[in-house]
Amino acid sequence: MTRTLMLSWLLVASAVVSSRAQSTAAAAAVNQQTARRTVQRFYDWYVPIARRSTKRLPWMRALTHKGITFSPELARALRRDSVAQARAKGEADGLDYDPFVNGQDFCRRYTVANVTRRGSSFLVEVRGSGACARRSTPDAVMELQAVNGKLQVVNVRDPKTNGDLLSALARLEKRGQSR
Numbered sequence: 001m002t003r004t005l006m007l008s009w010l011l012v013a014s015a016v017v018s019s020r021a022q023s024t025a026a027a028a029a030v031n032q033q034t035a036r037r038t039v040q041r042f043y044d045w046y047v048p049i050a051r052r053s054t055k056r057l058p059w060m061r062a063l064t065h066k067g068i069t070f071s072p073e074l075a076r077a078l079r080r081d082s083v084a085q086a087r088a089k090g091e092a093d094g095l096d097y098d099p100f101v102n103g104q105d106f107c108r109r110y111t112v113a114n115v116t117r118r119g120s121s122f123l124v125e126v127r128g129s130g131a132c133a134r135r136s137t138p139d140a141v142m143e144l145q146a147v148n149g150k151l152q153v154v155n156v157r158d159p160k161t162n163g164d165l166l167s168a169l170a171r172l173e174k175r176g177q178s179r
Contacts, residue, residue: 031151032115039126042062045065047101050098050106063075070152073154093176094172095168099140100142106131110127111127121143121145126139
C-alpha cells in the first residue's frame with residue numbers, strides 16, 4: 001500500500017512539474033509574440049504621425065498613446081528633454097533626432113525584425129524600409145519589460161553605437177545644467 005501511494009505521488013508530482021514547464025514555455029512564446037505585436041502596432045501608428053509632424057515633438061505625443069506604455073523613468077526623461085527644448089533660445093537644446101527611429105530622416109515603414117528575450121526583458125529590433133537607405137543593422141532596439149502583466153518600454157537602444165536613449169537624455173540634461 002505504501003509503495004502504491006508513493007508511486008501515485010511521484011506520478012502526480014512529475015505531471016505538475018511537466019505541466020508548469022509547458023505553461024512557462026507557452027507563456028514565453030506568447031510574451032514574445034505580444035512584444036512583437038505591441039511594438040509593430042506602435043510603429044504603424046507612430047511613423048505616419050511623426051513623418052507629418054513639423055512643430056511638436058512627435059515622441060511626446062507617443063507618451064500618451066494608449067497602445068504602448070513607457071516606464072516612468074523614460075517618460076520623465078523625455079518630458080524633461082521636451083521642456084528643455086521649449087525653453088531653449090537659438091540652438092536646439094536636447095534631442096536632435098527622433099528617439100524611436102533613431103534618426104532625423106524617416107523611412108516609410110518600420111518593421112519588427114527580431115524579438116529576443118533576456119530574463120524579464122524583451123529586445124525588439126526594428127528596421128526601416130522604403131524611402132531610405134537599406135541597412136544591415138536594425139535602426140533601433142526597443143527594450144520592453146513586463147510590469148504587472150503589461151509590457152512597458154524601458155529604453156531604446158542604438159545598435160550602431162551601442163548607446164541608449166536613457167543615457168543620451170541623462171548626458172543632455174547634465175550638459176544643459178552646466179551652462
